[in-house]
Amino acid sequence: MVSAERVPVGELAARRRPRVVLFAWALEALVAWLLAGSWSELVGAVYGQHPDGDRALWWGRGLVDAADFVVRQRPALQALLASTAWGLALWFLAAIAVLGGVLSALSSKPLPFAQHVARAVGLYGRLAALQLVSLVMVLACLGGLLVFPIALFASGEVSPLRESIVVVVAVLATSIGLLVGGAVVDLARAIVVRWDAHAGRAFLLAMRAPHLVGRLATLSAPRVIAALGLIGFGAAASSSLRSVFAIAVAHQLCGLGRVALRTSVLARALRLADDAYVGEPELDAALSPGTPRTSRASAGATAPGAKAS
């Protein structure tokens, strides 16, 4: 493992690492652009023969041309859908390393790019385990969302009032579940990266700090809503702009914003990781006695586990 000198808590912020944000966005945009290539080629194989290109597919006429294209190219589209799904699955695995790299870059003083990659690779197994936990949590929350309508319809006649209550409660409960679950996993990820802890231990530590999880969830909520808002702005750009280039720029700016917001949440998780780790041997050993807790972690100490191994 590559040693990494930790950034003091007070300096942990996404805005201090613009290159990290840009790198993560560029990587994500590149993956999307590459996966979109096959779709574009398939459309181009047909509409390359049309002097107006594929514009007719997307605008006007009640989507008549798009419907014809989908029907005639159904087998190819199904194959493309499958290959895109595989591509995204591979990205899902690769993104764990990206996550490790981003957390590492946020948590540490600037290192050469290769060392961040090496750290990310070293953390991969533990972050993958936490990703699995995250996936289970997401599925559980979404599964829980389905329980509501099933229970509703099983109970007999549906009334608008009952439906409204059930929908609001279901959406709220699922959102809170996803937010809290996400905060637990993010905190655990931060502990893993910042203190080189094992995944299980980090997860338990996060679970044992409900106040920190609550704090992180509270800090995440406006950022999640802002990210949704950026999707809204992106949709509005698609509706109102006619130039493909302008739409692309607007979409990518929104994408960059969403990456920045996510990085900001991760930075906050890293800030809270020290508090979650208080009392643990590694931290006690790393910090000098008598230093106030809030500033001890800010002293730029290097965790033993984070040294080369």
Add this chain to the structure above:
Amino acid sequence: VPRPREALESAALLLLGLCGIAVGVRSLAPPKLTVGAPTEIAPPPGGWPAMHEPVPVTRYELRARLDPELHVVDGEGRIELRNVADVPLRELRLHLYLNAFKNDATLFRRARTAGFRGEIAGAPGLIDVKKLALVGAGGAEEDLWAKREIVSHRGESPQDPLRAEDAPPVPGSSDDETDVRVPLPREVPPGASITLAVAFHDELPEISERTGYRGSFHFVGQWFPKLAKLERDGTWAAFPFHHVAEFYSDFGSYDVTLDVPEKFVVGATGPLVETRREGDRRIERHVQDRVHDFAWTAWDRFVVRDEQEGAVKIRLLAPPGYERAVDRELASVKTGLRELGARYGAYPYDVLTVVHPPDVASEAGGMEYPTLITTGGPWWPAHGTHEIEAVTVHELGHQWFYGLVASNEVAWPAGDEGFNSFAEQLVMRRLVGEGTAASLGPLELSYLTLSRQGASAHFEEPIFQPADRFANGASYGMRVYGATAVALETLRRSYGEARFDAAIGAYAREQRFAHPTPEDFFRALETWVSRDCALAARAALTTPTTLDFSVERVTAAPRHAPKGIFDRPDRVRDPQLAGFEGFAGSVWIARRGVVDLPVTVELRFANGTTRRETVRFGDRAWLRLDTDGPNELLAAIVDPDLAIPLDRDRTNNFLATKRVGASSVTRERATAWIGLLARGAGW
């Protein structure tokens, strides 16, 4: 406790997010429903044809009592019939359509084909005729029911799994009791009338399709012994109750007195002319002339909303909490009354009742009866979809194509369902714009698009054929509803929207209170559009329809003066001397199918210029267009304005001499959407 700066930052992000969500939702919002002025439809040369009053053939005077606990209706009354045939009448044919719900062996259930309307489940239903008697002078009654004979239609329909020679599924019982022949003791001369006394007992089925009960909700259609349609030649147009077709009757008047528990709200055909309380019961009398059926509903939880559109009183009945749906239904009905009235003649009745059944009885939704329609949909309509509007407009349209232009639904269902689907799309475009099926910002999906795909995805059988001849319910739905609308819209765009609209308007007015046949329709097109249009319509509607235009080849090359030996003294001309004389281009266009329509071909040239030509194929399968001039031909596009939605594949409608078009829009959108997924699936 968050620091002030952090709190401020969070608040700003929250505000940004909420604004973005609001902006996004707003940008994808469907157009607001507004009830505007109708389209101005110019009459054909010579003006609109006169609208005739119906020939009254029947008069029903019925009294019915609903027991909502047992879900039974007991009825009695008188039926008057005037022999409008040219020959004496020797028998009656009665439809007892509630018997279609009696058991699994009825034609309705055994020949039920997949793909059209909902599930059949729950308690059965039936109608027991207690009395059918001929009323003589002085009121004496002569029993007719004892000599009745159930008419078997076993094996007549290709959809029927039973053959004519098969034994009944349960020995000793009839498989289908929906069509009954009743001999008359004496001939009824042409022009003479008879009066029948009837008494009957209905056991309503649990709602599975169209009619019945669910909880305390009751929808009562096809509920009384009803005379079949008497034709001019003295034959009865009588049919068993079929899964996909049921309507064809004589015009008459209905005077129906309904007896329901006091707390029940009633909706029925015709205006309420009298109401009174009798103990804990309420008695309502509804009277309507110039109609050919009567249906009603009763529920103790209906919320009533009364509105007015011109001279028409609109009554909307819906479950509690459905205000948003009712708003949309009201806008649809008002727009429809205006638009359909302008196109096909004003709605001739004083009342219109719109029933939105509760969710649990949704199978009663989407049906049409004279002056009463049922609609349906969720209480909170999905963002951007227009299901509620489409169903409401469709059922309202049936007041014209079914109610007034009363074609035989069994013999050619396209005459009402298909024509009505065509009319529905015109009204929907007026109401919500191009996205008649769904609007999501700039992405507008039209029903025409769905109809085109559906119409070509199933059996390509003729559109104008009897309902029981279609391969299955899905094919029936797609051909009768979808393909008719697509074919008529194609004719409309190909022969001029104004002329075609005027022609359909003239047909609807001429055939008001009549029972037109396909020939009447083709004659109308020939009269008010052109013979050519009528021929195209006949090909599109009566033959297995395939129509596909394609550009097969495009060539362009520089043209030089001719080379070679043209006379001996000069020998061979020097190719170097043959100068450039412009470009020669050719386009080969193919047609699959027999429908002959004017087709626009757009030629695009390398210098950006465009030329359009209109061509006809006649009986040829292909044709070639040549260009000759200073500009190099680049590409050819057949039907660039989508004048021929019947063309089943538009992806082969264009071709270029080389790859000229970009797919940058697809690339951008795919990148944005996959980027969203990558963000969700990734870190």
